[in-house]
Amino acid sequence: MNGTIVELLDGNAAHAEAFADRFDDVQDAQHPDAVTVCCSDSRVLQDQMWGNEEPGHLFTVGNIGNRVVQRAEAGEEVSGDVLYPIAHTGTEAAVVVGHTGCGAVTATYRALTDELSEPAGIEHCLDLLKPHLEPGVEALPDGLDGAAAVNRLVEYNVDRQIEFLVESDEVPASVDLVGAVYDFQDVYSGARGEIHVINVDGERSVDGLRDDHPDVADRIDRIWEY
Structure with a gap:
């Protein structure tokens, strides 16, 4: 047996x-409080990032x-795995979490600005991102290096996913929609592994979000207000 599997x-x-x-309490049914x-990405620990150890919570x-x-x-639809808990388990909060240095955003950026060849399965995923990211690529400020461009597009991608849900x-309309970025590369001010809220129900102004949500004002931040 492969040693990693044994571990x-x-x-x-x-x-x-x-x-x-x-x-x-959850053997027979689930009623998660949020869909995330x-x-x-192996660096994105979906439950641990929230400190979650409660089955049925997320x-x-x-x-x-x-x-x-x-x-x-018929065209683009909300993904079934996202819609299922909203439609069938009473979940009333959805959180879209991007992360710094995202490989998918990097690959999509390269595909939109240069040639990039990927296996068909990966190409399919990038093709779903391309139309949503292309306007962001065109709007990027001049003079950015690749990493800075990608991290701005990470925010832009989260915005577009939230917009699609809105x-x-x-x-x-009763479902709360939150966009966030998980930072393990010291891009935002704060500790590594911290989650930064960048969008709530389509609102992405940092000042506006902090005014509307003073209880989490210190967790609201962006690197790109476009």
Whole structure:
């Protein structure tokens, strides 16, 4: 057996022992308080970033580029894995979490500004991001290096995903929609691993958000107000 798999199973044994009595209330049904949409990245720990150790509390979705969009016959739709907890479990909060140095955003940026060849499955994911990121690429300030450009586009991508949810008829207006960035590269002021709120229900002005949400004003920040 692959040594990493053995280590994972050992870790799972410890998990099972610690969590044995935490599933009593959620064995037959789930009613998560929020759905979180994060990027598929080994550095993005979807439950640990929130300090969550409670089964049933968060409905976690991970994909390349923290997308809420999927392509259907009729065009773009809210992804089923994002919509499911909202439509069927009473979840009334959705959080889209990008992260600094995002590989999906980097690849999409390269695909829009240069040639990039990826396997078909990855290309499909990038194609879902391209139309949403292309206006952001065109609006980038001059003189940015690659890393600075990508981190601005990380915010832009989160904004576009939140915008898609705000405009969707499938998402009730009662659902709170929050966009955020997880920083482990010292891009924002704050500790590594901190989450910075950049968008609430489509509002992305830092001053406006801080006025509207004074209880979390110190967690609201952006690097690009466009």
